[in-house]
Structures are given as C-alpha cells and as structure tokens.
Amino acid sequence: MRRDEAVRLLRDATGGRPVYWLDERTVCGDFDGCERAIDVFDVEPGEARALFHRLSGLRGQLEELAGGPVTLITHTPAETTRLYPWVRPATSQRDEPMVARDPHGARPSGSKPGGSK
Numbered sequence: 001m002r003r004d005e006a007v008r009l010l011r012d013a014t015g016g017r018p019v020y021w022l023d024e025r026t027v028c029g030d031f032d033g034c035e036r037a038i039d040v041f042d043v044e045p046g047e048a049r050a051l052f053h054r055l056s057g058l059r060g061q062l063e064e065l066a067g068g069p070v071t072l073i074t075h076t077p078a079e080t081t082r083l084y085p086w087v088r089p090a091t092s093q094r095d096e097p098m099v100a101r102d103p104h105g106a107r108p109s110g111s112k113p114g115g116s117k
Helices: 002-013 045-066 077-083
Strands: 019-021 037-040 071-074
Touching: 002 019, 002 037, 002 045, 045 071
Parallel strands: 037 071
Antiparallel strands: 019 037
C-alpha cells in the first residue's frame, strides 16, 4: 500500500517520531483534504517550522504516494502525552513500522490500534 510508504518516509525523515494518517481518534470534525492528512507527534513548538522546511523536499514524493496534496499536522510532546499517549509504542515495538490506516478509521486486517499486530 502506497500510504504505508508515505508514513515510513515521514517517520524516517522526522527521526522516528510517531506518524499516523489522520483518523477519528485525532480529529474533531471534517475538512477538505482530511483523507490525505498526516499527524506527526512529539514536535517541539520551536521545531515545527524547521521540520516543515526540512520536509518540503519530500512534498512531491508524499503527494504521489498519497494520491494528492498532503496536510501535515504537528502535535507537541506535551499535547501528545495529554491527548494521544497511544501513539508512543512500547520500547520493544519501536522498530516496528507504523501501520497506515484508511482515512475513515479502518485498519488493515490483522492490525491493532497503535500499529502493532
């Protein structure tokens, strides 16, 4: 699945941060392009601009993998801890790839929330 490749590409480019396709657990409401929005967690507030600049070179590849323009949404470490603690895999699972989900919350067969099988 090409969407899995987009998540892996972003995860590698962000130094292994938790990266997930937007789903019902991380969004309130609906917006144009939400089917191609990706959450990037544990981004320090002062680091977001530099991170977006660093990732700008990947835009074309991400858009090709996602099938159109991609929206990146960052979450600070404090907000990740408070609202999304499930995105941080257990230490023993850190090397497992994050599983990309369907934009409407469906997961590939055999997968569980948090990207593990």
